[in-house]
Amino acid sequence: MKVKIINQSHHALPSYETIASAGMDLRANLDALVTIHPLQRAMIPTGLFIELPIGFEAQVRPRSGLAWKHGLTVLNSPGTIDADYRGEIKVILVNLSNDIFEVKDGERIAQMVVAAHARVEWETTTELEETARGAGGFGSTGK
Numbered sequence: 001m002k003v004k005i006i007n008q009s010h011h012a013l014p015s016y017e018t019i020a021s022a023g024m025d026l027r028a029n030l031d032a033l034v035t036i037h038p039l040q041r042a043m044i045p046t047g048l049f050i051e052l053p054i055g056f057e058a059q060v061r062p063r064s065g066l067a068w069k070h071g072l073t074v075l076n077s078p079g080t081i082d083a084d085y086r087g088e089i090k091v092i093l094v095n096l097s098n099d100i101f102e103v104k105d106g107e108r109i110a111q112m113v114v115a116a117h118a119r120v121e122w123e124t125t126t127e128l129e130e131t132a133r134g135a136g137g138f139g140s141t142g143k
Contacts, residue, residue, distance in 0.1 A: 001053070003051065003052060003053070003114065005048060005049065005051075006050075007047060008029070008047040008048075009027065009047025010029075010047075011029065011106055013048075014026055014027075014048070022113050023061060023111030023112055023113045024111060024112050024113075025063065026048070026089065026091060026109055026110045026111065026112050027106050027108055027109065028044050028045070028103050028104065028106065028107045029045050029047035029105065030044070030104070033102045033104060034102070035100055035101075036094075036095040036101045036102075037095065037100055038096075038098050039094075039095065040095055041094040041095075042092075043090050043091070043092055044092075044103055045089075045090050046088065046089045046091065046109075047088065048088065049086060049087065049088055050081065052081070052082075052114065053083060054083045055116055056115065056117065057081060057082060057114070057115055057117050058080075058081035058089075058112050058113070058115075059079065059080060059081075059112065059113045059114075059115060060074055060078060060080075060081065060089070060091055060110050060111075060112055061074060061078045061110060061112070062111075063108060063109070063110060063111055066109070070099070070101050071096040071097025071101075072093055072094070072095055072097070072109075073093070073094055074093065074094075074110050075093065075094040076092055078113075079092065089112070091109050091110045093109060
């Protein structure tokens with residue numbers, strides 16, 4: 001699938017790192033370091049603008065290495081970029097560690113997964129089909 005993209009950063013376009021990768025890394029597009037203190041959040045620009053076809057979304061997700069090594073994650077994970085959004089892709093990072101983290105220009109800060117989605121049409125009813133699970137949730141299927 002081809003997707004139109006405007007790259008106003010001076011970094012390469014997002015790309016898949018391996019043949020089986022689901023996500024592409026997003027890079028920070030910064031004029032200066034951004035310091036994120038413990039429990040603080042920051043909006044990090046990427047310089048990227050995309051035009052997704054209707055029926056698709058781009059999901060912005062944390063990078064596991066940043067989460068594990070530095071306690072840095074995407075706050076509204078996964079963040080959704082809708083097909084009709086034309087603004088700059090920005091990433092809300094939050095520092096859940098006890099240490100200050102500095103985001104540098106060009107740093108890989110998140111990953112983006114493009115995925116198809118369905119639209120539903122609600123059908124009001126008074127009962128739902130029975131299942132073995134029923135109304136059990138939040139740990140009801142395991143120990």
